[in-house]
Amino acid sequence: MIIRRFVIKSIFFSLVFLPILFLNQACARNTISGKVVSVTDGDTITVLDSSNTQHKIRIYGVDCPESHQGYGQKAKQFTSDLVFGKTVEIKIMDTDRYGRTVGIVNIDSKSLNAELIINGMAWFYGQYCKASFCSQWNQYQEEARSRKIGLWSMQNPIPPWEFRHGSSKTAPNPTTITQNAGAYHGNSKSMVFHSSKCKFYDCKNCTAVFPDRDMAIKTGFRPCGECKP
Numbered sequence: 001m002i003i004r005r006f007v008i009k010s011i012f013f014s015l016v017f018l019p020i021l022f023l024n025q026a027c028a029r030n031t032i033s034g035k036v037v038s039v040t041d042g043d044t045i046t047v048l049d050s051s052n053t054q055h056k057i058r059i060y061g062v063d064c065p066e067s068h069q070g071y072g073q074k075a076k077q078f079t080s081d082l083v084f085g086k087t088v089e090i091k092i093m094d095t096d097r098y099g100r101t102v103g104i105v106n107i108d109s110k111s112l113n114a115e116l117i118i119n120g121m122a123w124f125y126g127q128y129c130k131a132s133f134c135s136q137w138n139q140y141q142e143e144a145r146s147r148k149i150g151l152w153s154m155q156n157p158i159p160p161w162e163f164r165h166g167s168s169k170t171a172p173n174p175t176t177i178t179q180n181a182g183a184y185h186g187n188s189k190s191m192v193f194h195s196s197k198c199k200f201y202d203c204k205n206c207t208a209v210f211p212d213r214d215m216a217i218k219t220g221f222r223p224c225g226e227c228k229p
């Protein structure tokens with residue numbers, strides 16, 4: 001009888017207290033508060049919390065241009081100006097495949113995430129933004145785009161995820177370039193590209209060379225209206 005009572009008590013204890021313990025831990029892990037000690041690029045920062053632990057944070061729902069893309073450096077500067085050396089609160093949303101914490105960076109009453117989009121310093125990253133407020137962020141992007149703010153002032157802004165994909169996977173190796181070297185020429189001023197049959201093929205500003213049509217379009221060139229490549 002005593003043993004049975006003990007068992008019942010233990011079960012009762014587990015049912016009541018274990019969830020509380022778990023909840024506590026979950027809450028503690030839900031936010032990080034600390035000082036921004038480094039800015040890797042527009043969408044990646046490092047925060048030092050009060051227990052002297054560093055957290056690398058990927059900013060949720062946005063994707064800044066790569067450092068060697070247009071506005072990559074400006075985005076980094078923007079993030080620096082807003083948060084570097086300051087105390088921020090991170091709302092943790094996810095962990096990415098590199099093990100980085102993905103979160104919303106709040107400073108004063110603003111979020112760095114939204115500010116990046118509003119100021120045309122980042123693309124809205126719809127593929128990874130699934131929270132209820134993401135449609136609002138998409139709206140911010142449309143506003144920035146229509147007002148040609150920041151990266152939207154560029155003629156052919158390339159989404160960084162496509163840029164990364166292009167530079168790592170579809171970039172032709174040197175042999176294929178030589179083999180197809182003459183395929184298409186692009187006018188780097190007008191951003192129009194021509195086939196080898198076109199009279200504009202060797203034009204003065206036709207300094208860009210593409211092995212195929214896809215590459216020309218991906219780089220931001222439009223097909224010529226005359227030779228229709």
Ligand SMILES: [Zn+2]
Nearest residue numbers: 194198224227
């Ligand atoms: Zn042409």
